[in-house]
Amino acid sequence: GTIFLDEIGEMAMGTQAKFLRVLEGHPFERVGGNTPIRVDVRVVSATNVPLEDAVRSGDFRRDLFFRLQVVEISVAPLRDRREDIRILAEHFLSRFVKETGRKIRGFTDEAFRKLEMYHWPGNVRELRNVIERAVALSAGPILDAGDIWLSSLEMEPPITAVTSYVPLSLEEIEKRHIIATLEHTEWNKSQTAQILGIERSTLDRKIKSYDLRR
The missing domain is CATH 3.40.50.300 (P-loop containing nucleotide triphosphate hydrolases)
Known part of the structure; x- marks a missing residue:
């Protein structure tokens, strides 16, 4: 096996x-x-x-x-192969429609554009979760852009200027980023792990390691 x-x-x-x-x-x-x-x-x-x-x-x-390390296959992140987003989205839609029995036939062009413009920090796993959520919550037979929920944290404009430099270790930077993401999701650990692009178990270990409390 x-x-x-x-x-x-x-x-x-x-x-x-x-x-x-x-x-x-x-x-x-x-x-x-x-x-x-x-x-x-x-x-x-x-x-x-x-x-x-x-x-x-x-x-x-x-x-x-x-x-x-016998046979190694390197797969580029989803943001670097946007031509796969539509194919994967349709695959996940078909899968979750069969699992839930929902009568959803496809996506609008606006929905596809929204998916293709997103950065996908959580890679294919995040795309799968986005489609699963859309299938569960959509009220119509076609998924529109409004049915596609994406992380607002990721869509914030990048910081282009730094007013002052504060020397921080990578550990402290990671800790602060985890805290900020937890607060953004109101301590929803599954959503936080999805945004950070890590497993829920990894997030739990980091919360324990940094002694983070709500």
């Missing part, structure tokens, strides 16, 4: 060591069990962080990296 591991770059070091043993053919036991099990599977993994940098910084095991 095949096992797919998403965001493998977020895997804890202890788990990486255990997973490497499994990949090398060592048996393992189920939680609460005592029967050794061996597996023969194809492993497909994905990450949005450069694993080479994670190896250099000590956050990812070098031996596991080379064990996984």
Whole structure:
């Protein structure tokens, strides 16, 4: 069979060591069990962080990296392949229409233009969530621009001038950005993770690490 591991770059070091043993053919036991099990599977993994940098910084095991790096496929972010947005939007619409039974036939040209002009910081996952929300909340048979909810935080105009420089560490910058995004979403963690382009579990770890409280 095949096992797919998403965001493998977020895997804890202890788990990486255990997973490497499994990949090398060592048996393992189920939680609460005592029967050794061996597996023969194809492993497909994905990450949005450069694993080479994670190896250099000590956050990812070098031996596991080379064990996984057999065939590597690099996929550009959605903002760099806007020609795929319409195709993916129609795919997700078809999927969610079947799942929900909603009678929605397609998109208006204005809806497509709105999707194609957006920056998509959350990549394909964000597009999927946007279409799922539109299908759930739309009142008509065609999705219009008004049915497409996009992050207002991302659409704010960029800052073009800096009045003063305050030296901050990358950690402090990340902490402040997470706080600002949490406040923007009124501490909706799922929406915050979507805007930041990270997994909900990653956001939970960062909130705990920075000791953030509402």
